[in-house]
Amino acid sequence: MSKRYGLITALLVLILIVAGCSNANNNAGNGEKDESSGQTAGTSAKEGNLDSKASYEDVTVKIGVQGKGGLFGKAQEQKWFEEAFGEVGARVEWVEFQSGPPMVEAMASNHLDFAGMGNMPPISAQAAGIDFKIISQLLDGKNNVAIIVPTDSPIQTIADLKGKKVAVTKGSNAYNFLYQVLVKAGLAKSDIQEIQLQPDETQPSFESGKVDAWAVWDPYITLNTLSGKGRVLADGETEGVLSPSFQLVRSDFAKEYPELVTLYLKTFEQARQWEATNQEEAFQRYADERSIPIELVQGMQSRAAMVNIPVSDETIAGQQNTADFQFELGTIRKQINVADVFDNQYIEEALK
Incomplete structure (x- = not known):
């Protein structure tokens, strides 16, 4: 593949999920609720603080990314996730993919714990019996x-x-x-x-x-x-056909380490807040690392502005309509109840 088209492929990362944490300008980290969610935080997955370091010293958290660079690139460079999970003794491993479907396949084989993707791969995965939970919404799906x-x-x-x-x-x-x-x-x-x-x-x-x-x-x-x-x-x-994106977690990981799921979302939210308050720095970085005009970065961000919110009943209903449509189309072989895979408890706790 030529350098030109390799660049085009690499650009995909700029709309994917962002990750990282910042010690400054972080509303989610100081206990303030993200007003954009419009929802009240619920009961935590596990009450109280994270357990001691020794409780997680054998845990490796595997985070999936699509391509290189962007805020995930900065997160890896600054070791934001490594620091957050390291404080409780856990390690972080980054796993790179080209698209959503291989990510859910990796979850099925216990090779991936967290991933962000569009609305279709989770439907196909649920129909195939892959065990996961959708833990927050990333994009509203209007223009992406x-x-x-x-x-x-x-x-x-x-x-x-x-x-x-x-x-x-x-x-x-x-x-x-x-x-x-x-x-x-x-x-x-x-x-x-x-x-x-x-x-x-x-x-x-x-x-x-x-x-x-x-x-x-x-x-x-x-x-x-x-x-x-x-x-x-x-x-x-x-x-009027929305294509929202979501964050997923492997179900067994969530059952065993619910507090680490909340920690992941807290760290993610801190990154989102960092980007929102440092757009000039962030967008220039994205442009420089890809050798593209900053106007291109700004255009992509305007089409795919990240959120990190509980998934609304309306969005879940839309996802059910999509699943039903795909069943009629023959893309999936059985009907599914998409509500079974949505779990807002972790994002509600993270946004407290």
């Missing part, structure tokens, strides 16, 4: 997934996609978005030519005109629209 077309394309509406070649990554949140939007427009799955590709494979095909449209997530949306290579045909805000 879209269908884009070349700037000079004659395609102006979703109906114009009939008979066209549309690239998409199967099992991703973009896959769900594409087909929900098609159904809303009165089109069937058979009305388009589905081209299953990973994003790094799709980029050259999109630029060369080998595909007519591309259902994808950011940073690819921002990368193509700001560079003048493409324009947004539809996104979650225009179509």
Whole structure:
């Protein structure tokens, strides 16, 4: 793969979950509630402080990341998570992945404890019997997934996609978005030519005109629209089809170490607060490490502004609709009750 497309793939990390902690400018760390959650904190997973250091000296916390750099890169450089977990005797191991589906597979084999991803991989994982819990919401899903077309394309509406070649990554949140939007427009799955590709494979095909449209997530949306290579045909805000992202934990880890799940979310929230109060420094760092214009970073952040909040009943209902739709589509083989995997107790405690 060329250096150019390697860079494009690397950009994906900028919208993924952030991690880290800061000793300054941290509301969550000093006991103030995050007002954006709009919810009241509930009972902790385990009352009181964390146990003594000796209780966790044999524990290695495995945190999944998608790509390198971004705030996760800074977190690793500053050893923020290592310090937070080290205070109670636990160790941290970083595990790199290219997308969400391999992350849940790693959880199934006990090789990963925490991960952040879009709304489709958890549905597929739950249907496959993988044991995990969703412990907070990361993105509202309005603008982080879209269908884009070349700037000079004659395609102006979703109906114009009939008979066209549309690239998409199967099992991703973009896959769900594409087909929900098609159904809303009165089109069937058979009305388009589905081209299953990973994003790094799709980029050259999109630029060369080998595909007519591309259902994808950011940073690819921002990368193509700001560079003048493409324009947004539809996104979650225009179509009313949201693609939220979530944080997951392996269920057995949560059962055995509930207080460490809360510690993870507290550390994550401290990082989010750091970025919010140091945007100029953070965004310049992201731009410098990728050798890209800061405007590109700002565009991606505007499409995918991180939250770290309890998952609302409304969002859970939306996730159930997505699961039901995927069952009808045949993407998953059994119906599921998505409420079974949501657990807000840890984020409610972390945001106290």
